[in-house]
Amino acid sequence: MPELPEVETVKNALAPHLQGKIIKACHFFTAGLRQKLDEELFNNAFIGTKIIRLKRRSKYLIFELDNNKWILSHLGMTGSWRLCPSTEARKKHEHISVLLGDGTQDLRYCDPRRFGEFRMITAPLNKDDDPQALAHLGPEPFDDAFNQAYLWNLSRNKTKAVKGFIMDPKTVCGIGNIYASETLFRCGISPLRKTQKLTKKDCHNLISHSQEVLQQAIAAGGTTIIDFQAPDGSEGWFHQQLNVYGRNGKKCTTCDKVIKRVVQTGRSSFYCPGCQK
Template sequence: MPELPEVETTRRGIQPYVEHKHIHSVTIRERRLRWPVSDTLTSLSMARVNKLERRAKYLILYLPDGFIIIHLGMSGSLRVVDSSAPIGKHDHIDLLMDDGKIVRYNDPRRFGSVLWVDDWENHPLFTKLGPEPLDEAFDADYLYQQAKEKKAPIKQFIMDNKNVVGVGNIYASEALFLSGIHPKRPAGSISKKRITQLVAHIKKTLTAAITQGGTTLRDFVGGDGKPGYFQQQLNVYGRGGEPCTACQTRLKEIKLGQRASVYCPKCQH
């Protein structure tokens, strides 16, 4: 699944092609995504995209009369292609821009979504989201207060979008390793000092992944058509049974919330 760095990479990749430009028309080949694609999109004609933002893992296009919300789901991607580009089997939606470029939504599993809404900030998808992990509002004081008396494993706690958005499985695993914190440790049992380290490593890990173009996963390609390369630097994610990069101890893999979680039994406690 594309995580926050991949979505941010996509935003940066397509931004020059959509922001302050006009959508000439919208072609919908498949409406049956996670939620049905709105008919309103097909009525857009020469609508100006005033801004392209990201909130959590959602991309939001600001138009004069409303907003297009895009979520890439498990396998979705956005690509900028020429109007002559052949149409693939899973190319479900095209935004034809006034300069002839197409922003193409591809989604083999159709778990993503493309929605039209009048007010995105008060939409149910957004009202319960926590702060962005790279914003100043997400700091050690905030996370420590949120974690107080919580018995949930710290990994699941930081992956909960109500506490902080966008810290998915890959980056939670990496940040916990760098902080020396066991993924099953109860969130409320972690000291302020270690929470401070965890926040710093979450920010550092996500920033590094964004800088390097996102993690290359099986179904993800960046908005500019180039894969990311952060996967080459992963310490624990996907490395169960391999030696720890710090101490050479064999990494263990467990299930947490039905998700694979890899950690070092010596470095993380």
């Protein structure tokens, strides 16, 4: 589902179909997602504009348009985009329709929990060519800026648990609840450990293992996407590859201890008390 690797996969799948296309009209079938959706405002800004590029930053999809505006799309927990003929009947929980080209092709957004976002951005770009609205985000996990010295310095004097630290997009983008648990398992670090207790070696491991986990998930993107679009048939990459996530009460894949579940700031964390200290 929509964590960094899945958003990357969605971007790669949609980009060739969207780049160069003209927006004919937007229709909203809901008053709002996380924010209010104003159909008139969007149509005034976007009708007749061309989609130049589709990008990803953190877990955001960015539609770059030819009139110095951008659309930010965030999938929240349950959001998905699909392309279909505009004659196709609207499915349950489809909230947005973006008609493309001559209007026969339709980009539809579906989101049962409506935790997603669809936002118009007009502010200038920052130095990384991203909308200023995303300037608060930390480095991408594969960016050179996400290095040992950076993580070590940032981790000093932080009393909060390391699980929250690596899930914080100001620390690094794209590590959600699943990949946080999986990364910490591979590092042998307990999710409960205080951030300031990380060693330099731990910082190095957090970087290499988070990259490894995300890279493997990106490589499995196709499979994940099928699960994502058909949430009821969830027999995908995750269930085969996860070492700790959702495995509480089951035996560790490495030692003979039992995986534990704890709740941290309202979210479940899973870890092996034998392997992770």
